[in-house]
Amino acid sequence: MNIPGNIITLIAGILLTLISLWYGQNHGLMPVEASQGAAEVDELFNLMMTIATGLFLIVEGVLVYCLIKFRRKKGDKTDGPGIEGNVPLEIVWTAIPTVIVFILALYSFEVYNNMGGLDPETSRDFPQGEMQMAENQGKMVAFNPHQGHLSLGIGNAKADLEVDVNGIQYAWIFTYPDSGVVSGELHVPVNKQVKLNMKAGDVIHAFWVPQLRLKQDVLPGRDSNLAFNSNRIGDYPIVCAELCGAYHGGMKTVLHVESEEDYQKWIQENTFANAQEKADTMALMTQPITQESRLEMHSHHLGVHPEILAQLHDHD
């Protein structure tokens, strides 16, 4: 049977589109979504996966086809056709990536804007008020970058709950200014706008919750903010994503997204907790403490065995 070439091309094109569309939606590579923003990021990723799958199949397909179809026959010393280019074809394949990139950039811009990334408060490196104040005093602001309060990060809008975050080697310390609760884990109520005011005590850390699709560096000498609204009750890892020293891998804790009642209960318990216990926690979490004991504090999240830790100590 002799099927005309353009029909084969058509069928191949349809198949390719279907496979790309299917894989783009069903790759299952992302962890669960625990915020509104996460869903948007995933949709963007799905679109990029669809396009990438299509391009991948086309180019790899061409390579495999060449490999099979255009092999030199034994003893054939002649050259292939002397085709040096094809202007219309080249215009097409310049235009296609240009259009794709244009669409992706616009879409990414949209998602980023929805996440609050272009919030007037956050998108400026230097809040207007402070700038004027600095000018009035005749200061050279450019040479004094963190004198002013630098506000970085996503979604800085009005929050239902503010938490102060301090990143130190190798722990996160969360302080609830309203109740004075200090904790090594973050508890937030579900469906509430939460704003983190983050500082670093020593080196750069990065606050990352994969399920929220959010990450922000925490820089010493600067304040950064991160706002999120989690819509899914559950426990999610808080990961430090910026190399911060030998036990960077151990700088991990948990985000508990709870119902309003559970959250209030937790706040109550901790506010009225035994004063001595609280003092202990504080002592444990602030300065004079070895790297190993900090690691131990956090090791239970990692499934690291005590023997391994003991072994670790022997190394030093």
Added chain:
Amino acid sequence: MSTTTVSEKPQHKERKLIDYFTFNTDHKVIGIQYLVTSFLFYFIGGAFAEIVRTELATPDPDIVSPELYNQLFTLHGTIMIFLWIVPAGAAFANYLIPLMIGAEDMAFPRLNAIAFWLVPPGGVLLLSSFLVGAPQSGWTSYPPLSLMSGKWGEEIWIVSVLLLGTSSILGGINFATTILKMRIKDMDLHSMPLFCWAMLATSALILLSTPVLAGALILLSFDLIAGTSFFNPTGGGDPVVYQHLFWFYSHPAVYIMILPFFGVVSEVIPVHSRKPIFGYRAIAYSSLAISFLGLIVWAHHMFTSGTPGWLRMFFMATTMLIAVPTGIKIFSWCATMWGGKIELNSPMLFAMGFVSSFLIGGLTGVMVASVPFDIHVHDTYFIVGHFHYVLFGGSALALFSGFYHWFPKMTGKNYNEGLGQLHFILTFIGLNITFMPMHQLGLMGMNRRIALYDVEFQPLNLLSTAGAYIMAVSTIPFIINVIWSLAKGTQAERNPWRALTIEWQTASPPIIENFEEEPILWSGPYDYGIDDEEEEEESVSDMLADVSAK
């Protein structure tokens, strides 16, 4: 002769083995010196990678201590970049540029030798840092961490990177001058081989960006040694300024690492497909476009750092635009193969492997350019997967492709085809098994630069480690092939591939003055299958083959 325009022209006597260990000004000797040196460091950097991957086979930090782990990946990255890929690019450029443009040597032979002789001390110095505690803060060396974890190791790292950067600048000056000034008279810019275009673009990038890295490192060094606080927040400095300076070099550095190898595959593919390169000008100009765009995208490494929103948008747009010239190249290489007469030998296998894996690095590259997505995957294994597809699947595979392609020219010996193909198959399989699962790990939530991780990540890490072992094994046929061919290989012909670029017009290996007489431009570099009016049957390349056989 056009080479007389440049004054410095030392005479070379007959070649002896000792020449390769001394201050020799012959570009071919220097090319080999670069190549051998860079491969020695490849094995060292590769060994470190194997230890890193072995450690990551299990979630616990049990093979090496976390400090040593950090030292190993820091040195792995530094060595692979500054002591392998970049010098290997310089190796090809040194060896090939004068031969491809019909010159007797580089424009500044003594400078060339100096540039090379900065590399071994730089490398030895870097390794010596193990004696005082190697640097632990990654190849990026972000302050304030880099100011805190081991002063002397860090200082040694700075000095050795400065040495290697200087070497690279000296090389860049030489390549650009040679390409622009020393072509034989018939060769205009548009009839020179694409490798020369690629090196021109690379040199421009080296000259514009490397000095900025030097500046950043010198300031970092002041902070470290003299207690200044350019970047140290405790004294009022700003660590983000370092990141800007660092990435202003180090993003272009990615193109410094890959553009020369784009050039290499643009030479290999037409020869072994017996077709002209498709879209010569598009490929040449897209190199320049990549150079230019490469200079204005650096802050995409800082999307989660102290970068304001509007600036993130600007860098997102410029970064994504790089997909256009890169896409043009990939499509052009595919179109060159299409309808050709492909000889599936080692150079061609590596070249096709390069196109297929670099494609993956490019596709994930567009993804990470998207700010909302990058916020999720920045500093995770997704990034580690992405840049290894670019650097290993891109640069390294193309490097091997060029290595086999020019092996007969450089050594005068034929390599063993079977071993070459085995090398390719193991590398290609190993590469994909090692780096593909990393993407998923990153998306799931595994951050990079960690010696210990959650148990849920173990299966994919185990797979990745298995792949790394396959890659280690893949070097065995390679090493055997090189040693065996040098010792027992048959004498290579002048032009075994019947190629049209003029380095193939001289003996294999080339005589000391490169050519007996000034080479003649028979044809364009890629005029395969382009017959002149009268002769329908016999192509230019066949005539050439006849001539060189005599």
